[in-house]
Amino acid sequence: MSGRDQILAGIRRSLNRGALDEATVATLRGGLAAPRRNLIPARATILDAEGRAALFRSMAEEVAATVEPIATLDAVPAAVADYLARLNLPPTVVAAPDPQLAAIPWDKRPLLTVRQGRVEDADPVAVTACFAGIAETGTLMLLSGPESPTRNNFLPDTHIVVMRKSQIVGTYEEAWTKLRARHGAGNWTMPRTVNFITGPSRTADIEQRVELGAHGPRRLHIILVEDGDGASQG
Amino acid sequence: MLPQSHAFKSGARIALGNQPLQKALGFMKTTGFPAKRLAAVQRLPEFEALREEGRTIKDRTLKHLDFYLETFEANVIATGGHVHWCRTAAEACETILKICRALDAKTVTKGKSMVAEEIALNEYLEKHGITPVETDLGEYIIQLRHEPPSHIIAPAIHLVKEQVAETFRAAHTDRDPDRPLNDGRILCDEARAELRQKFLAADVGITGANFLIAETGSSIIVTNEGNGDLTQTLTKAHIVVASLEKVVPTLEDASTILRLLARSATGQEFSTYTTVSTGPRRAEDTDGPGEYHVVLLDNGRTSMLGTEFQDMLRCIRCGACMNHCPVYQSVGGHAYGWVYPGPMGSVLTPTLVGIQEAGHLPNASTFCGKCESVCPMKIPLPKMMRHWREAEFARDLSPAVARRGLAVWAFLAKHPTLYRMLASAAIRLLALAGGRRGRFRTLPLAGGWTSVRDMPVPEGRTFHSLWASGKGRGTR
Ligand code: SF4
16 A cells, blocks of 8 residues: 555544545535635725725735835836835846736836846846735735746845736635636636735844844835726736 | 763753843743734734634544545646655655755755654755755754754744854854844844855755645745745745645635734734745746645654544644743743644644653643633643643553554654654753752752653653642652
């Protein structure tokens, strides 16, 4: 008997039963095919879009992210350049080759150097899009893919995320529903990596005191674009 | 390799007279995790109801554990990954080595994993010519110091920053020896710089898992530093080492328990990084690991099912029980002598390594009930410690668990470091009991290691009663 079979047999022996009957298996399969939501805290479910955006912002700021509302995607280059200038950071960014960022007129700020693609070790600033914002804890949800390499979220010292307000959902459960709907019901797959990001990297490993920028970004700046509904399909 | 008496003396000194340890533990009571947890819990009106939900999810899963594991496996395979079922620590180590060798790996980076500690993976890899690099700041510090972790979420919690500075000065020899290292910020930056090169150079990345998702074949890790993400993103292969009770049915179920985890552990609303990994990188992706392996470890868990210790399999390793335990707060994690300290360790360690070896741990309790009251998964820890004490007292062990203990004892006997840690635990606790009453200098410290190994049948008295009666020093 293989190790696998021994472990499974051990489980059944301990539970004092044999293999599950077909009816039970069918029921359990059904539970996985149509996941049930458990209790969801009211905090974010009772809010409208404005309320969710406000909650997202305050929760994100609480964990040392910065949030900057702007009117349209057109204003992103100026927002990025000014943010970097305020912090005395070099005006050089790597932008993910994400269709969600395609409409940004980077050439409006000639002094900002923008390269498209995957970050390498020395790149100081990444600009990415995201799939959703989750209001209940000020959390960003990013999916890996050819247009959004995971390392861009972790290697640079500064991570700037461009998110449309309409991308903000209330809860983790709503975010899963949105992900499952991405390729049409019943036909979805997980991306290799789903990153939930809540504030910049930190550690409390020395004397239980929080220091930012342990291994991931030291700064997380969220540019919140107001340009309404419809534009966002994630 | 025989244990030596000087190690015994220094062990007793650590728990007792070592000021830095006492100072480090003192943060628990002031600015540390318990106060932060309380604030986070009070902020979420549904917290109590969520504990009940969490308990139900895990109990439901355990009842059909075979189904969820088989489904998890099928979904890992469907997304291009591999599942390796390992009955023992030895099998898990061998499996991981084989994967590393197939990729011709020289160095592996590691995210913090208590299961990797449990199977003594680093020691094993080193012995076979592969260099493991711990990347969680706390794990990195203790790896440099050749120490075991003293806490399941904050492995270096027993240290103060001056000790970390000393360690870095000794380890990072190509830096200016006179550089200032006097605060956490500087220490953190130095570790970041050192480890960045290791992330980029590593061949394989090993992480643990907080959850395995049956529905999707995914693993989830929860971190604050981002080290687990660099570990799994920049390497040729991502190996997940996880014990089999980590499986939950759906992403929704994991989300519910995630609402409990960070709040209970560090008092955060949510950890900085919650990462869901499914299979290897997709054909069109420009980064991510080329291979994805899940090393699924039993190591005694299935024997706990259906016993009075089954509830322990709900544990999500948040650390709240130890953060709030008066015994842990006094002696720190090393005194417990194995990878799982505090109340959860007092229940789990005898289960996993055998009551013959760790039968004294369930006595390391004042039975104040604090652990159970903060446990997000509502695990009846004091009740289970009492079970152990009764079992130990009557020597009336349930056969499955007892057999398990012997098997693991054999493993431990071949791993002197672990064995020594286990053997020293009772003595440190007893030494502390004496020391609290000012009798440290009169403790029979010269007893030597042979007598420690040859431990008598425990007397079944609680730490609390020993402490109260002042007879802690006399129980040997
Ligand atoms: S026993 Fe409970 S409190 Fe302790 S680590 Fe496990 S889940 Fe957390």
